[in-house]
Amino acid sequence: MPGTATKVIVTGGAGYIGSHTVVELFHAGYEPIIVDNFVNAEKSSIKGIETILGAKVKLYEGDSGNKEFMERVIAQERGISGIIHFAAYKAVGESVNQPLKYYRNNLDSLLTLMELMKEHHIPHIVFSSSCTVYGQPDTLPVTEKSPKKPAESPYGNTKQICEEILEDTVNSGVPIKVIALRYFNPIGAHPSAEIGELPLGVPNNLVPFVTQTAAGIREKLTVFGDDYDTHDGTCLRDYIHVVDLAKAHVSALQYLGSKSEENSYDVFNIGTGQGSTVLDVINTFEEVNNIKLNYSIGARRAGDVEKVYADVSHANVELRWKTELSLADALKDAWKWQLSLKKN
Ligand code: NAD
Numbered sequence: 001m002p003g004t005a006t007k008v009i010v011t012g013g014a015g016y017i018g019s020h021t022v023v024e025l026f027h028a029g030y031e032p033i034i035v036d037n038f039v040n041a042e043k044s045s046i047k048g049i050e051t052i053l054g055a056k057v058k059l060y061e062g063d064s065g066n067k068e069f070m071e072r073v074i075a076q077e078r079g080i081s082g083i084i085h086f087a088a089y090k091a092v093g094e095s096v097n098q099p100l101k102y103y104r105n106n107l108d109s110l111l112t113l114m115e116l117m118k119e120h121h122i123p124h125i126v127f128s129s130s131c132t133v134y135g136q137p138d139t140l141p142v143t144e145k146s147p148k149k150p151a152e153s154p155y156g157n158t159k160q161i162c163e164e165i166l167e168d169t170v171n172s173g174v175p176i177k178v179i180a181l182r183y184f185n186p187i188g189a190h191p192s193a194e195i196g197e198l199p200l201g202v203p204n205n206l207v208p209f210v211t212q213t214a215a216g217i218r219e220k221l222t223v224f225g226d227d228y229d230t231h232d233g234t235c236l237r238d239y240i241h242v243v244d245l246a247k248a249h250v251s252a253l254q255y256l257g258s259k260s261e262e263n264s265y266d267v268f269n270i271g272t273g274q275g276s277t278v279l280d281v282i283n284t285f286e287e288v289n290n291i292k293l294n295y296s297i298g299a300r301r302a303g304d305v306e307k308v309y310a311d312v313s314h315a316n317v318e319l320r321w322k323t324e325l326s327l328a329d330a331l332k333d334a335w336k337w338q339l340s341l342k343k344n
């Protein structure tokens, strides 16, 4: 649809989830416009996106919290219909040591976008929230109605505050439609291995640590505790393939476009609905990639949630979205991505 595609600003579109979402938006006929300041991304991700698409994508390099800069983007790109807002800092541990950096970036960028949406009549926004808002839930699986728990970190708190900013703005009567997607644990990479996650330094998250250990970059993986109340004693999470997660954003925009109200706030869990333990992940990784992983059981990690997985029926029904890829697919694609990095 050259020239007629619906324009969507994707803040943080060069990052891990954003880059995969840009690809899916393009495939669905949208025109994604990336805004990224590359604080946690490499220019190579834009090249990867363009290789997959066989087309150029629009990129504005700058801070999505900078109002003057964003005014220029909006003026240049007339007729923006929506925003998908990924841009944020996301390292939990760093947020404990540098809370102001996290509050400044994660809150400023949302506040700026909300003001601009109001002033320029941009009707739709999809926001990246997290299952971290549930903490350790009292009952499983968690639904969107499960209570939020006090945040364990400044990072988690920014997600809770951002959800409140969005909801309060809708409640004040501003004519915008908002969706907050609460992601469970995104893993994997695009099957082409052109884009994926680029963790800086030693990864905190499980799957990048697994692939780096398999690649010989890390000597050994430590499993953080095996005395939890799960089938094998290790923590349980809902791991979702990043491509499935990316597609949820397309479904969210389509849902907003089809809603007749001009003012609404919806929240959706985005996971698989299945829980997998750390040992399930390790065993599946070894099996599908035919690799032996060097790992041992260690102490629990402070602050870890024992088990959490999503009830995704709300997204299945309302967004008409469901996952198509398995844990095995995600771990195969994560490994393929790791191998592609080694070559570069
Ligand atoms: P990422 O760090 O790979 O991507 C974020 C992108 O935003 C990066 O490209 C970074 O350069 C950019 N960015 C940050 N601040 C910016 C600013 N002020 N202006 C412009 N660009 C800026 O992270 P991700 O894993 O893709 O996460 C995307 C979103 O999803 C984040 O909001 C994150 O908190 C949320 N989230 C991620 C996970 C996860 O496990 N990856 C889980 C739940 C929620």
Ligand code: UD1
Pocket: 092, 093, 130, 131, 132, 156, 185, 204, 205, 206, 207, 209, 221, 222, 223, 224, 225, 234, 235, 236, 237, 278, 301, 302, 303, 304, 305
């Ligand atoms: C972490 C964050 C959470 C954030 C999420 C996605 C904490 C306490 N929580 O969640 O706020 O939303 O990442 O970015 O940091 N594991 C090991 N060995 C490792 C690494 C991880 O056993 O080397 C285990 C962990 O104990 C956990 C599981 O693997 O049980 C998944 O860990 P991780 O990928 O860090 O995600 P979360 O703990 O869910």
